[in-house]
Amino acid sequence: MNSAILYTFRRCPYAMRARLGLHLSQLNPLVREIELKNKPAEMLAISAKGTVPVLVTADNQVISESLDIMRFALTQYPAPDTKYLTANEYLSLQYWLDKPLTESLINANDNDFKPWLDKYKYADRFPENSQLWYRQQAEQFIQLLEDQLQQQNYLCSNTPTLADLAIFPFIRQFANVEPVWFNAIPYPKVSAWLTTLVNSPLFNVTMYKYPLWLPQQNMIQFKYSISDDGQVVPLCKN
DSSP states (O other), X not given: OOSOEEEEOTTOHHHHHHHHHHHTBSOOOEEEEOOGGGOOHHHHHHOTTOOSOEEEOTTOOEEOSHXXXXXXXXXXXXXXXXXXXXXXXXXXXXXXXXXXXXXHHHHIIIIIIHHHHHHHHTGGGOTTSOHHHHHHHHHHHHHHHHHHTTTSSSSSSSSXXXXXXXXXXXXXXXXXXXXXXXXTSSOHHHHHHHHHHHTSHHHHHHTOOOOBOOTTSOOEESOEEEOTTSOEEXXXXX
């Protein structure tokens, strides 16, 4: 096997952001869509922590953190001619990969917001406080994003950067807990930002539904594209 392999789970926000980065690169791994309740022995053998995403490179390097996968794909396999961004937008994406603001926003998402999001989403598992209280704690990060988006269309500039791609899958998850409430919240900039990213061709192709991988099945090549009529179509298969 001389191709990279990606272990992923479609609905996991960490796996989403890894796939977003991969679709903006030339790296075209074989996909193993797994069940989190039935993790394959092959994945556990190479990544004992048992979480997705996991990328095994062609030279057998194992990358098991979503941000590391994004940065690896975007730096080692850049695709400035991607159909999802203009050439200037791609330059901006690469420029912002390791800037302090990028790191600060992603760290706030992963370390502060995500724990509150989990408690808000699964409030019945955390009866110490109400779902409303957990939501209010999570809203502090939403307000931070709202303030940031007062300055430009996206979190770091007027075009999408790593911060946007790494964060919006989690805000999407937050919005889906109480969609009626979210659609009425006083965060118009966040709402517009999220709508733009969720409705983008890049996210559409990122959310392609791969068949469940089983060891006896062939794997499917990763790259898909958006046709003129908005359909997701494969670029190649193994």
